[in-house]
Amino acid sequence: MDQFCFGVDLGGTTVKIGLFTVDGMLQEKWEIPTRTENQGAAILSDIAASIQNKVDVRHLTKEQVTGIGIGVPGPVLNENRVQGCVNLGWGNVCVADELSALTGMKVKAANDANVAALGEQWQGGGKGYQNIVMFTLGTGVGGGIIQNGQIVSGANGAAGEIGHMVITEPENVVGTCGCGHQGCLEQIASATGIVNLAKRQLTECDEASILRQYAPLTAKDVLDAAKAGDALACRVAEQMMQALGRAAAYIACVMNPDVFVIGGGVSRAGEYLTEGIRRYYQQYAFHASAETPFVLASLGNDAGMTGAAGMVCNF
Structure with a gap:
């Protein structure tokens, strides 16, 4: 049956x-x-x-x-x-x-x-691995931790709230995170955060940028422009990827996953994104886990x- x-x-x-x-x-x-x-x-x-x-x-x-x-x-x-x-x-x-x-x-x-x-982990980008950390980059930044094939939820069910790691100083972000703190990963690596950072750059300098032609501006516009070599967009993308690489390195010191899986709408930037995160991750990671791979999620919605x-x- x-x-x-x-x-x-x-x-x-x-x-x-x-x-x-x-x-x-x-x-x-x-x-x-x-x-x-x-x-x-x-x-x-x-x-x-x-x-x-x-x-x-x-x-x-x-x-x-x-x-x-x-x-x-x-x-x-x-x-x-x-x-x-x-x-x-x-x-x-x-x-x-x-x-x-x-x-x-x-x-x-x-x-x-x-x-x-x-x-x-079961059927997608992390298939074949027992220990994964997933970053979900969308309107906000979410996360999930799987250890030995099991969800890690923590004492209060709040494990995996990766987006609310305070990862930088308040002056490096725009405004306050929805959680009430300043400097959260979500303020840099979410679609909302990417747009906010790009708008600040566009306001603070007179530099020519393809981003000035977009209204409304989206995270996809910023990352597409970065991939095309737009200098202002590249600075925003590098700030975002550096924050994600640093966050992953911190997580690896605690959890030491087999693989990091990157999903959410922002992940459509593809290998440009995963390679950028990996580059910064290797700068910050403990040597024993520095070669942890970064892969794209594959199951979508x-x-x-x-x-x-x-x-x-x-x-």
Whole structure:
């Protein structure tokens, strides 16, 4: 009898759901809207109804479904409880217990960035490695840590908050990070941070730059211009890659991963980005871990639901 599992990636706008075989092969994926009204009271029941519908359509028995994994946008304790997901309207919610009661299936929950890292370790850019650290470079900077094939969530579910490492002096960044500190990695290496740094450069100097023609300016514009040799864009890109290389070197002193995986929208800059990070990483890294490779994530938007499924399939 074929065995399956469901992976759920719960976001503030949509819920991505995938049906997987237990060896990680995606059979089908779909989305439903995330209804955040009334403090997100309908979210888990909507997910349960969508999964039950798929079970019915595919004529699956409960014995064929190993379980459901779910990634949520907030710290998770004991693969079950979140203590607040602001963009969902949630306070203290026992996600796994409640979804299990609604479906009659085993459920495990984890932070969304951590399950994305697990997805990349299981079926993506980190496949074949047991110890990975993933940087997710998007609007913010997220992270995930996998050690011996298991998510590292920490005492309060906050392990992997790489973006809030204070990595530089306040004068080197623009404004204050969303966490309240200044000098966070997120202020330099996120898409938002890259744009802010470029705008400051454009304001503070009269240097000719292709970036002056863009309105609105995006991180992709900055990195494309850097790859094309624009001097101002290159300075911004180097500042960003230096910060990421330094952060990776600090992490390696503690965790010593097999590989660093770079994902998120900013990672579309490709090998230009990974090679730049690696160059700075080797300047700062302890000699025993200086050759740790940097690879690009490969699962894209499927990483979260893939890792969520992996929690109940193999781990």
